Amino acid sequence: MAHVLLPTDFSDNALNAALYALRLFGDEGNTFTVVHSYGLTLNESGEPLPVMDPVASIATEQTAEFIARVRTALPGRKPVMNTACGPGGLVDVISALREEEPRPDLIVMGTQGASGLEATLLGSHTADVIRHTHLPVLAIPERTRYRVPGRIVLADDGGPVDKAMLKVLLDIARWSRSEVMIVGTTDQETTTDQGSTASTYDLLLGGIPHTHQYLSGDNLHDALNDLADQSDADLVALPHRPRGLFQHLFQNSPATKLVMHTHVPMLVLRATNG
Numbered sequence: 001m002a003h004v005l006l007p008t009d010f011s012d013n014a015l016n017a018a019l020y021a022l023r024l025f026g027d028e029g030n031t032f033t034v035v036h037s038y039g040l041t042l043n044e045s046g047e048p049l050p051v052m053d054p055v056a057s058i059a060t061e062q063t064a065e066f067i068a069r070v071r072t073a074l075p076g077r078k079p080v081m082n083t084a085c086g087p088g089g090l091v092d093v094i095s096a097l098r099e100e101e102p103r104p105d106l107i108v109m110g111t112q113g114a115s116g117l118e119a120t121l122l123g124s125h126t127a128d129v130i131r132h133t134h135l136p137v138l139a140i141p142e143r144t145r146y147r148v149p150g151r152i153v154l155a156d157d158g159g160p161v162d163k164a165m166l167k168v169l170l171d172i173a174r175w176s177r178s179e180v181m182i183v184g185t186t187d188q189e190t191t192t193d194q195g196s197t198a199s200t201y202d203l204l205l206g207g208i209p210h211t212h213q214y215l216s217g218d219n220l221h222d223a224l225n226d227l228a229d230q231s232d233a234d235l236v237a238l239p240h241r242p243r244g245l246f247q248h249l250f251q252n253s254p255a256t257k258l259v260m261h262t263h264v265p266m267l268v269l270r271a272t273n274g
Contacts, residue, residue: 001029002171003102007090007109007129008036010066017110017140018070020265022079024146024172031102033082034070036063037093059085090125091132098134106168108138130240130268136168137268144265149176152267153228155238156184156197165269166204169237172267173208180210181231183224228264237267 004021008014022032038059063083070081086093097104111126130137152173163170173180182201198212215223228236 001031001102002105002168003031003033005084005094005097005104005107005135006032006034007094007107007125008034008063008066009125010036010062011110013110013142015066015069015073016142016144017108018066019073020140020144020146021108021138022070022074022077024149024176026175027077027079031080031082033084033097033104034063034067035084035090035093035097036066037090038085038087056085056087089128091128094129094133094135104135106136106138107133108140111139111141134270136270138168139266139268141263141265144263147234149173149178149234151231151233152178152180152235152237153224153231153233154180154182155224155236156182156201157239157241158184158197159239159241159271161197161200161204161239163204165239165271169267169269170204170208172235173205178208178234180205180208181213181227181233182210183213183215183227185215225264233264235265235267237269239269239271241271 002025004025006014006018006021008018018032018034025032036059038055060083063085067081067083070079071077084093084097086096094104094107107129109126109129126137126139130139149172152169154169169180172178182198184197201210201212213227215227224236227233
């Protein structure tokens with residue numbers, strides 16, 4: 001059972017991400033909550049003014065209409081879908097759901113960017129959610145067409161891993177019968193504890209088919225993308241830690257955006273020490 005949060009701005013991109021999530025997780029035993037945040041009006045002192053009832057009412061109506069679009073696109077499916085609308089930033093609304101029952105397990109949201117094979121830019125909302133929420137995030141590039149994940153590339157940053165961090169990945173791999181390709185660096189391959197790290201993955205993945213690969217070169221971002229293309233990966237997963245090998249993928253840029261792959265969905269795992 002999973003509780004999946006689906007942030008929406010009511011765009012086609014958000015709809016595509018929601019449909020991807022429902023197709024990936026399915027109806028049985030799962031709960032989906034559509035999340036929408038609406039802005040606060042500030043006074044001259046920068047303090048928020050009370051939210052007007054019509055604003056909240058319109059947001060609630062638009063969220064209900066979005067859910068209706070989801071159901072129309074998936075005839076015959078009857079997923080459990082709730083709504084969570086609130087004022088302020090998206091991260092604030094998501095954080096307020098932290099203690100809700102059932103507790104959220106994952107955020108699935110769309111990203112916008114370049115088409116084709118060009119590098120894409122995740123929007124600032126997605127970047128904020130990845131940096132500032134406690135949940136794993138599955139980012140779905142615009143126009144991504146769902147297919148059952150057959151191969152998942154898991155970027156190993158050399159940090160500690162455990163079952164809690166990999167839970168969402170393990171669930172997806174089991175449901176879809178995916179192969180997991182664990183990708184480290186040549187530096188990791190030559191370290192003395194590399195064997196124990198590989199053994200940890202072997203233990204956690206159990207019967208899930210998996211292999212170990214190693215990348216070299218200074219630009220790990222491009223190398224990871226190339227490997228995802230060459231291996232026909234359906235999903236790229238990587239941990240998000242305050243300090244780690246892939247930290248540079250999540251640092252602030254002048255545009256407050258995150259550079260990542262164009263057409264392969266990206267699962268950002270929450271490290272237990274992150």
